[in-house]
Amino acid sequence: MTVVLTACAFNAKKSNKPIGKSVAILLSAITPPIIGNMLIIASGYEVLSTVGCYFYFLGMDLSMFSLLVFTFDYCMIKWSNLALKRIIYSLLIIDAIQIVLNPITGHAFDTEMIEFGGYPYYRIIPFGGLTFHRILDYGIFLAAFIIFINKARKSPKYYKERYTVIIVSLSITCLTLTYFIFSRTPIDRSMICLGIFGLLVYYFSIHYRPLRLLDRMLADLASDIPDALFLFDAYNNCIWANTAGCQLVNIENDQFDKAFDALVNLFGPPNDDREAWMTRRIVGQGDTARYFTLEWHTLKDDADRSAGVYMSVRDNTAEQQTYKQEFYNATHDTLTGIYTKEYLYEIIHKTILENQNEDYIVVFVDVKNFKIVNDIFGTDFGDYAIKCIAAWISTDVSDNCVYGRLAGDTFGICLPKKDFDEQRLNMQLQDFIVVNENLEHHILIHLGVYEVIDRNTEVSVMFDRAHLALSHIKDDYQKHIAYYDDEMRKKVLWDQNISAQLHEAITLRQLCPYLQPIADSSGKVVGCEALVRWIHPENGFMPPGKFIPVFEKNGMIVEVDKYMWRCACEILSSWKEKGIDLFVSVNISPKDFYFMDVNAEIRRLVKKYEVDPAKLRIEITESVMMDDVDNRMDILKQFREEGFIVEMDDFGSGFSSLNMLKDMPVDVLKIDMNFLGKTTDDERSNTIVQNIINLTHDLKIESLTEGVETENQYKALAQMGCRLFQGYYFAKPMPIEEFMSFYSAN
Numbered sequence: 160m161t162v163v164l165t166a167c168a169f170n171a172k173k174s175n176k177p178i179g180k181s182v183a184i185l186l187s188a189i190t191p192p193i194i195g196n197m198l199i200i201a202s203g204y205e206v207l208s209t210v211g212c213y214f215y216f217l218g219m220d221l222s223m224f225s226l227l228v229f230t231f232d233y234c235m236i237k238w239s240n241l242a243l244k245r246i247i248y249s250l251l252i253i254d255a256i257q258i259v260l261n262p263i264t265g266h267a268f269d270t271e272m273i274e275f276g277g278y279p280y281y282r283i284i285p286f287g288g289l290t291f292h293r294i295l296d297y298g299i300f301l302a303a304f305i306i307f308i309n310k311a312r313k314s315p316k317y318y319k320e321r322y323t324v325i326i327v328s329l330s331i332t333c334l335t336l337t338y339f340i341f342s343r344t345p346i347d348r349s350m351i352c353l354g355i356f357g358l359l360v361y362y363f364s365i366h367y368r369p370l371r372l373l374d375r376m377l378a379d380l381a382s383d384i385p386d387a388l389f390l391f392d393a394y395n396n397c398i399w400a401n402t403a404g405c406q407l408v409n410i411e412n413d414q415f416d417k418a419f420d421a422l423v424n425l426f427g428p429p430n431d432d433r434e435a436w437m438t439r440r441i442v443g444q445g446d447t448a449r450y451f452t453l454e455w456h457t458l459k460d461d462a463d464r465s466a467g468v469y470m471s472v473r474d475n476t477a478e479q480q481t482y483k484q485e486f487y488n489a490t491h492d493t494l495t496g497i498y499t500k501e502y503l504y505e506i507i508h509k510t511i512l513e514n515q516n517e518d519y520i521v522v523f524v525d526v527k528n529f530k531i532v533n534d535i536f537g538t539d540f541g542d543y544a545i546k547c548i549a550a551w552i553s554t555d556v557s558d559n560c561v562y563g564r565l566a567g568d569t570f571g572i573c574l575p576k577k578d579f580d581e582q583r584l585n586m587q588l589q590d591f592i593v594v595n596e597n598l599e600h601h602i603l604i605h606l607g608v609y610e611v612i613d614r615n616t617e618v619s620v621m622f623d624r625a626h627l628a629l630s631h632i633k634d635d636y637q638k639h640i641a642y643y644d645d646e647m648r649k650k651v652l653w654d655q656n657i658s659a660q661l662h663e664a665i666t667l668r669q670l671c672p673y674l675q676p677i678a679d680s681s682g683k684v685v686g687c688e689a690l691v692r693w694i695h696p697e698n699g700f701m702p703p704g705k706f707i708p709v710f711e712k713n714g715m716i717v718e719v720d721k722y723m724w725r726c727a728c729e730i731l732s733s734w735k736e737k738g739i740d741l742f743v744s745v746n747i748s749p750k751d752f753y754f755m756d757v758n759a760e761i762r763r764l765v766k767k768y769e770v771d772p773a774k775l776r777i778e779i780t781e782s783v784m785m786d787d788v789d790n791r792m793d794i795l796k797q798f799r800e801e802g803f804i805v806e807m808d809d810f811g812s813g814f815s816s817l818n819m820l821k822d823m824p825v826d827v828l829k830i831d832m833n834f835l836g837k838t839t840d841d842e843r844s845n846t847i848v849q850n851i852i853n854l855t856h857d858l859k860i861e862s863l864t865e866g867v868e869t870e871n872q873y874k875a876l877a878q879m880g881c882r883l884f885q886g887y888y889f890a891k892p893m894p895i896e897e898f899m900s901f902y903s904a905n
């Protein structure tokens with residue numbers, strides 16, 4: 160026991176724990192009384208027994224002192240009452256002194272020899288001094304006892320055991336001591352208990368971990384997490400499940416043994432014998448389906464044998480539902496509930512590639528003048544109409560089609576070629592009437608059809624082609640379906656080609672301004688209109704009709720016009736040097752206003768080439784005024800304020816509004832004879848032209864007739880009061896040099 164205690168004391172000292180020191184002191188202090196007791200029992204000699212007694216009593220004083228120190232440390236109590244501390248320490252010192260004085264005074268104890276079990280044995284005869292010693296020891300025992308009891312009472316359940324064990328061993332030590340004292344038995348067995356007490360102190364102070372506490376804490380932690388957790392032993396018996404786990408398999412907290420079967424019932428048997436695995440399971444179907452992620456970990460012992468399994472089950476249903484909802488929102492149109500453009504493209508691409516033996520067509524569905532429907536009947540009716548069209552597509556086109564909404568009033572369909580019933584669809588579209596409450600409207604729907612030839616063509620391109628087919632329908636109210644054909648394809652290729660070549664054509668000056676003379680009523684040339692021509696290296700001479708519409712559509716007209724304005728300025732600049740007093744009219748496309756600051760660009764050119772703004776005439780058409788009227792008016796006003804002459808081109812060709820004319824900031828009205836003068840009824844057209852010319856007089860603007868082809872026309876127009884003339888009667892548009900000769904001859 161003493162050896163063990165000494166080793167423990169040594170360990171406690173080395174343990175680095177704050178309590179280690181007081182444990183080491185206590186263990187060291189209880190060895191002398193044990194040794195002393197051993198001498199008393201085993202020596203058989205009076206001197207040795209007496210020495211043992213001194214070891215015993217003095218050692219007990221030391222033990223009581225260290226017991227107090229340890230008790231305070233162990234119970235984490237700060238012993239701040241200095242007076243009490245001093246009194247107790249003093250009493251212990253006094254006691255030690257009176258014991259040491261005993262050989263001289265003989266007041267504490269004496270020994271007497273008795274025979275016990277056939278051996279000589281020196282028993283202690285107590286006197287007053289020893290009684291004092293014993294009362295003091297009991298007092299300190301009692302104090303430690305009370306402190307431990309108090310601490311144990313106040314501590315949480317999980318800490319009680321570390322106090323209870325010490326209290327119990329302390330009590331047993333105390334009881335055996337009392338028994339020894341009062342029974343006068345020669346052998347003091349309490350020393351064994353004291354030794355055991357020392358060992359327990361060592362264990363609980365240095366090595367003990369509150370496992371139950373740890374257990375409880377881990378269980379609490381695991382109970383609170385939302386995942387269901389199950390712990391199994393090596394034989395698949397569930398030994399624990401958290402709250403979520405019990406709820407998942409619908410068992411009570413004490414029915415863990417039912418968990419395994421319940422899990423197998425729910426998810427099927429575990430079919431994976433790897434140490435750790437994860438799998439997803441769906442329980443139930445349709446809207447009530449629940450989604451789970453199962454994880455399984457096997458715990459192995461050192462010999463690689465399975466010691467148990469822990470399993471977690473996560474319920475992903477909510478996540479799945481959110482994901483599904485988000486996916487639905489992202490792939491379905493909010494108004495009609497059919498696919499969005501992007502998702503439709505994806506589906507079509509997949510369908511076409513997956514069914515190589517089927518021939519497909521894509522159909523571009525367009526509602527004609529849908530803006531007007533919205534405008535007249537309101538957006539609610541418009542929305543309703545869109546829904547009706549979506550419903551028609553989903554029920555009437557084909558059972559095997561995929562479809563979606565491409566944009567506002569356009570839809571896309573892809574279906575097997577054999578399912579496309581042109582006649583039936585044409586009939587249905589003949590009277591497609593939308594009725595909503597009291598409103599009824601005939602909706603004009605056009606279908607552009609493209610047959611898929613190369614399955615790898617981008618779906619967007621397929622729809623572009625189907626869309627392109629629509630341009631063939633124009634305003635034919637009987638025809639609802641048009642097919643994309645090779646002509647269109649060629650046209651597309653042509654458009655792409657010339658667009659790609661434009662930049663170079665400008666740099667290499669393949670684009671040239673042709674000038675068409677403008678004469679006054681006496682036939683004298685006063686100016687010209689610059690009209691673009693493309694002298695193409697392969698295609699030869701190209702009139703503007705071949706490329707201007709293409710560039711007007713794709714916006715590249717801006718490049719052409721900027722170039723033409725520059726050429727006009729160059730011409731004017733050279734004429735200025737030569738003293739030629741002619742004006743040049745340039746064309747401005749409506750698209751120019753979208754893509755650049757027309758005014759700033761022209762002002763910049765005029766400044767750069769130092770030409771008189773009055774010599775550069777600006778030709779705009781009525782369509783420029785189709786939108787953003789106020790802004791366009793301001794631009795024209797600005798031109799005029801800066802000294803440019805603004806001409807209204809092609810008057811009579813478009814939706815000419817006479818009303819608008821009165822507010823238009825223009826200087827010249829160009830009346831196009833091609834639109835007004837060539838009707839069968841010459842009488843009536845003459846009246847119209849006459850009246851327009853009269854109108855220009857009233858509005859104090861100049862009139863210019865273009866498209867003048869004959870002398871008769873010229874004379875008649877001059878008679879009507881027109882001032883300026885342009886047309887084949889004078890000359891066709893021609894290159895600059897030719898124009899110069901023409902001018903000289905004129």
Ligand code: C2E
Pocket residue numbers: 675689690691702703704707716719720723746747748808809833865866867868885886887888892
């Ligand atoms: P526009 O501005 O109305 O030009 C007048 C067109 O009428 C020119 O056709 C001209 O050659 C033609 N023309 C002139 N006199 C007669 C005639 O007596 N009888 C007939 N039948 N036609 C006559 P062109 O040069 O083919 O130009 C066509 C259109 O292309 C122009 O119409 C204009 O809108 C556009 N354009 C031409 N050059 C440019 C340009 O540089 N920029 C822009 N934006 N458009 C241009």
Ligand code: CA
Pocket residue numbers: 688746778808
């Ligand atoms: Ca023109």
Ligand code: CA
Pocket residue numbers: 808809829831865
């Ligand atoms: Ca014109």
